[in-house]
Every structure is written in C-alpha cells, then in structure tokens.
Amino acid sequence: MTKLVAVTACPTGIAHTYMAAEALDQAAKGKDIEMKVETQGSVGAENELTAEDIREAHAVILAVDTNVDEERFAGKNIIRVGVSEAIKNADGLIDRAVNMEEKSTEEHDEQVSKQEKNEGKGFYKHLMNGVSFMIPLIVAGGLLMALSFAFGVKDSPEEGSLPFYLNEIGGLAFSMMVPVLAGFIAYSISDKPGLAPGLVAGLIADEVGTGFLGGIIGGFLAGYVALAIKKYFKVPKNLEGLMPVLIIPLLATLITGLSLFYVINDPVAAMMTGLENWLQSMSGANAILLGLILGGMMAIDMGGPVNKTAYAFASGLLASELFGPMAAVMAAGMTPPLGVWLATVFVKNKFNPEQREAGKAAGVMGISFITEGAIPFAAADPFRVIPALVVGSATAGALTMAFDVLLRVNHGGVFVLFIGDAVTNVFLYALAIAIGAIVTALLVALFKRKPEQVTEA
Amino acid sequence: MELKELLKKEHVLLDLDANSRDESLDELIKVMQNTGVVEDAAVYKEAVLNREAEGSTGIGFGVAIPHGKSTGVSEPGLAFARLTNEIDWQSLDGNPVTSVFMIAIPEEQAGNEHLQILSQLSRKLMHEDFRQKLQDASSSDELLAALEA
Known part of the structure; x- marks a missing residue:
C-alpha cells in the first residue's frame, strides 16, 4: 500500500x-x-x-x-x-x-x-547555539575594554572618565556572557521554558566563579531538567497552560540552581584553595616549570577558577617584588585569543563565517590581554580546542620565564610595552607571545575538524 | 473547557438576516459583546478584517470561519450564525456562504485548550454530514448537540 x-x-x-x-x-x-x-x-x-x-x-x-x-x-x-x-x-x-x-x-x-x-549529536548543536548568542557580547565587551586600555593602562582610569565608562560597559557586557551562553544552550534543548533556568544557571556559574565551563554545565543541566519536567511532570488538563510560564521555569530554575550551589560551589572553592596551596609550594621550584604550569592554567578555563587562581597568584607575587610569574601569566593569557585569530586567518575552512568574524575581534582582544576572546572557540568545541590553547599558553609561560622577562603591572596587554619600566626584555617577551600564539594556532588547526554545524550567515 | 463554554447559547443566531459580510460580522460581534466575550468591538473587528485581508476565511461548502486574536477580546469565545441570505465571502470554492462560525481569542492566552477545541471544530467542518446537521438544526440546543457529538 x-x-x-x-x-x-x-x-x-x-x-x-x-x-x-x-x-x-x-x-x-x-x-x-x-x-x-x-x-x-x-x-x-x-x-x-x-x-x-x-x-x-x-x-x-x-x-x-x-x-x-x-x-x-x-x-x-x-x-x-x-x-x-x-x-x-x-x-x-x-x-x-x-x-x-x-x-x-x-x-x-x-x-x-x-x-x-x-x-553533531545534539551536544554540539546546543553548544553552538549558546556560543552563537554569546559571541556578540564578547566581541562588543572585549573591544570596548581594549579601547579603554588604549587610553593608557598604567593607572586605573579615573572614575567618570571616558576610559572608565568604556571599561565599565565592556565589563557589564562580559558579565552577561556566561548567562547568555548557558541560557541559550538550555533554550536549544528545551525551547522557551528552558531559557529562564538556563540564564539563572549561567549567573550562578558566574557567581560561584566557575566561568564558562560552569556555564556550559549549568546550561545543559537547566535544559535537560526543563525537558524532563515537560515530559514527565503531568498536571491536570486545566492547568496545562501554566506549564510553560510557571511550572517548568519555576521547578527547573529551582532544581538547577540548588544543584549548582550544593554540588558545584563547594568543590570549586576547595579546588581553588588546593591549587593556590600547590602553587605556593611550587614557587621555590624551577622557574620554567612554574611558567609552564601557570601558563597552562590560564588557558584551561579562561576566566574560570583555574585561570583566576593563576592570575591571583601572580598578581599577589607583585607585592613581593616577584615579577616573572606575572609576565608568564599575561603572555599565556594573550596567546589563546591570538592563536585562534591566527587559526581563523590561516585555516579558514575549519570555521564557520560567524567564527571567522569573531576571530578578528579575538585578535584585538589578544593583544589587549583579554583572554575571553578565545571563549567562543573553546566553548564551541571544548575537547579539541582547550588542549590546543593550554599547550600554546604553557609554551608562552615557560618561554617568558626562560627569557627572564619581568612584568610589573597585572593588566594591559600590548599597551604596557609602551610604558618604559613596566616590562623588561620587551623583544624577547613579544617573541615568547608570538611563539605561544603560533603553537596554539597550529594545534587548533590540527585538532579541529571541519565545522560541526555550518551556520548560514 | 468544553465547546459549549465557548459557544454560549446567546451566541447562536439561527436565522440571521444579513446582506453583507460586514453586516454578519457586526451582528456576531454584537452578541459576543453582550455576553462579555468581546470587550472592544472595534479593536476586535479590525483583527478579524486583517485576517480576512490575508486570505478569505470562507473555507468552502458554504461555511466561513472569521477569526481574530485581539486585545479587544477578554475571554475565548465562539459564535455561530446561519444566514437567511447567501453572502459572498470570496470563498475558496467560489460559493457563497450560509453558515458563519466566528472565533474570538484574547491576545494574551497562556493556555491552549480552547485552540484544541477550535482545531477539532475545524476538522469536523470538513465532514459533509456534520455540515448538514448545522443546516438542519431547528434550535440552538440541537445545534449544540451536533457540535458536541
């Protein structure tokens, strides 16, 4: 028939x-x-x-x-x-x-x-959806912050001045980054009812300091919790209208939020303390090894707990007049976005048009030491991209220590090179960063497959 | 929610003497205004006419189903008119209309149960024996019974 x-x-x-x-x-x-x-x-x-x-x-x-x-x-x-x-x-x-x-x-x-x-088996589709909504925030926020650095980075900008506001706006855009990532991952999984729990999960991930990796976990959690409620939570027929507007968002936000706080918050805090102690114990050891480790840590989660620990550790050492680790950390924080930018320029076919555009902005963020510029790439394909970023950053970190570069400020990227006494061995420093970025780009090109989902522009 | 909650007895006009599409719409809007389903007749009518402008709701077989989702509607409602005169509705099959189902839906409608009822009604309208019953009903009770069947 x-x-x-x-x-x-x-x-x-x-x-x-x-x-x-x-x-x-x-x-x-x-x-x-x-x-x-x-x-x-x-x-x-x-x-x-x-x-x-x-x-x-x-x-x-x-x-x-x-x-x-x-x-x-x-x-x-x-x-x-x-x-x-x-x-x-x-x-x-x-x-x-x-x-x-x-x-x-x-x-x-x-x-x-x-x-x-x-x-891609759902997973990458949901990730790409979140990433695609997050990219404009990173690009706008990152470029505004870079612009504010261009006004001078030696002192923090004076409150109320133009660079101060540029930095503020950029920072606020960045604060939306993880919530939007998590929110639209959840949206991709369970449609509108998943958006609210996803956004909140992202805010919590930010709040407990887990960065974008926590946001990804929170987004998936929120999305699947909302989906499960939609599927298995039966209400009387006359209450069905309340499902998408009340029941699913309420329950999914509650469940996701509580699990994030109870399950993720404490281990993350414990891990940060553990890492800090470990770094302390390392500080007497081989300088190149320390640079390697700090460098790798900067790229693992870009803004997450590992990155923050490394950055706080190096910043703290400035007070003790130890300037080497800071140089390693900044170099390692610049290579991920610089590396992905190089990769988008030289192996175009492994990126979709949206990512190629994001790559250009990542270049600007890279020279400004705004590591977040690499997040769209890492979040879209974490298992392949993050290892590449880590190796490149570790290379840069180890090299700056080997070259004996010292850095006296804890931000600013390429702009500090113009300040006479902020950095020693400027040329070797630039060389270390360039090598790190090239290593990153080569590995990204090697690991990454063709786009999982070609997003039509 | 059941069909008869949407199609209140007062919403059934078994012998409406209207000479144009607009006139029949006005009559049906009036009965729904009387029962409080339609709050702002002008606003609702605009939505209905906009829908007609997108494409006639004359679905053929002498039936039209004008409908509108509008802020002028306070609760979902359905009204029915059987016309004494055939009216041109630029129907899909070119035939004039003798039965009109008018559907009013509030702009903010979280639940969708009434939509399911309307979708069932739409399906029924495709059956000839159902349409015949609409034609034959001699009272609003009989009509409602046909709808509920």
Missing part, C-alpha cells in the same frame, strides 16, 4: 491547518491510502512525523503557508502547495502524490545521515 505523509500549517494556526489535515485524511481514506498528517498549528506540532514515517513515505505533501523545516524531507518526492489548496482539492493532491515516480530511499537516507553528522 502506498504511504504518504503531509504537513499542514497556516499563519494563524487556528483553523485552516486542521481543516487541510482533515481534508487530506478524508481523501486518503477514500482512496485506501495510508496517510499521516502532521499539523503545525498554534498549539505546536501535533501528530508529528517520525523519521521512520518519512522514510517509508512515497511522497510528502507540504500544504503550508508558513516556513516549515524541509530538511528532514531531503531526497523525497515533495509537493508544495498553499494550505487552501489542500482544503479545496485534497483528492487531486493525493493523486498527484501517488503518481510521482518511485524514489529509492537511499538518497534520503544519505541526506539525513549527512544532516545528522552536520548537526
């Missing part, structure tokens, strides 16, 4: 969607044809077509006046008409569909498996 599938959808999604569906059902019944119709009305998709339905179908009838996702029908016979055509002439449509040439399922299977590969 010939099997057909159809999708009906109209702009308001109140009446025509369903009338068209009914008309198709009726007409198919009259012709003894198996038919399944998915309605995309204002209550969302109902009677959804499964991959199996689509695979087995002889043809697909799209009776739609709105945009529907056609990718899942790739390689199938498709008839596209307005929704009213299905109401008026369902019989004719079905005849047309049945008379279409039989297509083997091979092409469809191939297309679908290709899409699945492109989308």
